[in-house]
Structure formats: C-alpha cells, structure tokens
Amino acid sequence: MQRTELARLIDHTLLKPESTSVDVAALAAEAGELGVYAICVSPSQLPVDAPSGVHVATVVGFPSGAVKPEVKATEAARAVADGADEVDMVIDLALVKEGRFDELTREIAVVRAAVPAPGVLKVIIESAALDDEEVVAACRCAEDAGADFVKTSTGFHPAGGASVEAVRVMHETVGGRLGIKASGGIRSLEAAEAMVAAGATRLGLSASTAILDEAGLF
Structure with a gap:
C-alpha cells in the first residue's frame, strides 16, 4: 500500500488522560504534515484548530462504556457543538454480555440522534472482550441503530486491542454497509496492512508517524 493511500485511512490519535493542549496542537500540526484523514482527541480538548483537510474525531463514554445512554448523548452533542466531525462511542459491554441487544440498539440510536449527518458515528465494541458471536451481535445492533462505523477497541481494555x-x-457481518475501524495496539506497517486486508476501512493509530515512515515516501 502506498504511503499516501495508507495515510488517508488514519485517525491520528492522542487519548492519554495526561495529554495537554500543547500536545494536541502538536498532534494537529503533525496530522497536516502526514496527510492523515483525521485526528482523534479527548472531548475536553475540543475545539481543535485542525489543518485544512483533516477531520476532527473524539470519543464518548470513554473508555469503559459504562455510562447511561442519555449521558453519552449529551457528551456527543456537546462534542459536535465543539467542532467534532466524528464521534467514537463506547458501548455498554454489559448489554452484550447479558444479551440485551434491544437495549444496546436503543443506546446507539440515542447517540446517533445526537450526531446527525453529516456527522459520523463510530461504535466501539471492544472486540477483544467479546467472542465472535457477541462481535456479530454488537455489529448488527450498530447497523440497526444507524451507525456509520463499527470499531474494534478503545486501546485501554486489559483484554487487548x-x-x-x-x-x-466485523467485515463479514457489516462490510460494504458500515465502515470498519481497527484501533488498539497497531504499531507496525505489517499490522496496519493486515487489518486493511481483513476489511478495515479506517485505522486508529498513535504510531502514525513510525508506520508511515515504514511505508516510504509515496
């Protein structure tokens, strides 16, 4: 994959709790130099002065997802008002583990309503904490609720990324209808390309610079 092609799949990410406004400004400047699709920052850091052509993404219900739907929706609405183009929400994993899929669909739909088009809603299912059947069910709930993407991970769960x-x-379940964002622990060009080959249409990376350097100049 060419460097420029790979760059346009990347959400250049900085979600460490200790990140400062100076760190976020540096991330945004770096995003412009790298030619990535978006930056992804914590909602407390919004608004962000992003370079032309670089979208702004943020997270809600992060990282546990164990937040009431209405709280997630309020957080999402504020993020949109603060300039977020895209919102990555974490689902309540207990709803999956308990088979409460109607409630999960409603939760996602409530946040979807707070992120109207052309805003983009990505649904983080924390796939490492789920078995394959649960991954499929969570993806179907996201699609039924009108989400734009499903996303693997927060990168903060002890089960992995x-x-x-x-x-x-995820691709077999919703590919071609929803985007698929792979995020969490992707630290090499080989890993990034493997995710794309499996069906990822977006990559959440904190190691964007190193990976794009691996990909070469073009």
Whole structure:
C-alpha cells in the first residue's frame, strides 16, 4: 500500500488522560504534515484548530462504556457543538454480555440522534472482550441503530486491542454497509496492512508517524 493511500485511512490519535493542549496542537500540526484523514482527541480538548483537510474525531463514554445512554448523548452533542466531525462511542459491554441487544440498539440510536449527518458515528465494541458471536451481535445492533462505523477497541481494555480475526468477523457481518475501524495496539506497517486486508476501512493509530515512515515516501 502506498504511503499516501495508507495515510488517508488514519485517525491520528492522542487519548492519554495526561495529554495537554500543547500536545494536541502538536498532534494537529503533525496530522497536516502526514496527510492523515483525521485526528482523534479527548472531548475536553475540543475545539481543535485542525489543518485544512483533516477531520476532527473524539470519543464518548470513554473508555469503559459504562455510562447511561442519555449521558453519552449529551457528551456527543456537546462534542459536535465543539467542532467534532466524528464521534467514537463506547458501548455498554454489559448489554452484550447479558444479551440485551434491544437495549444496546436503543443506546446507539440515542447517540446517533445526537450526531446527525453529516456527522459520523463510530461504535466501539471492544472486540477483544467479546467472542465472535457477541462481535456479530454488537455489529448488527450498530447497523440497526444507524451507525456509520463499527470499531474494534478503545486501546485501554486489559483484554487487548484490535485483532485481524475480529476485523474479519466485523467485515463479514457489516462490510460494504458500515465502515470498519481497527484501533488498539497497531504499531507496525505489517499490522496496519493486515487489518486493511481483513476489511478495515479506517485505522486508529498513535504510531502514525513510525508506520508511515515504514511505508516510504509515496
């Protein structure tokens, strides 16, 4: 994959709790130099002065997802008002584990309503904490609720981050209808390309510079 092609799949990410406004400004400047699609920052850091052509993404219900739907929706609405083009929400994993899929669909739909088009809603299912059947069910709920993307991971769960197998299952379930964002623990060009080959249409990376340097000049 050419460097420029790969760059346009990347959400250049900085979600460490200790990140400062200076760190975020540096991230935004770096994003412009790298030619990535978006930056992804914590909602407290919004608004961000992003370079031309670089979108702004943020997270809600992050990182546990164990927040009431209405709280997530309020957080999402504020993020949009503060200039976020895209919102990555974390689902309540208990709803998946308990098979409460109607409630999960409603939760996602409530946040979807707070992020109207052309805003983009990505649904973080924390795939490493789920089995394949649960991944499929969570993806179907996201699609039924009108989400734009499903996303593997927060990168903060002890179970781990993105895996090629999870991306493959997600692609088989909603690929071609929803975007698929692989995020969490992707630190090499080989890993990034494997995620894309499995069906990822977006990559959440904090190691963007190193990976794009691996990809070469063009």
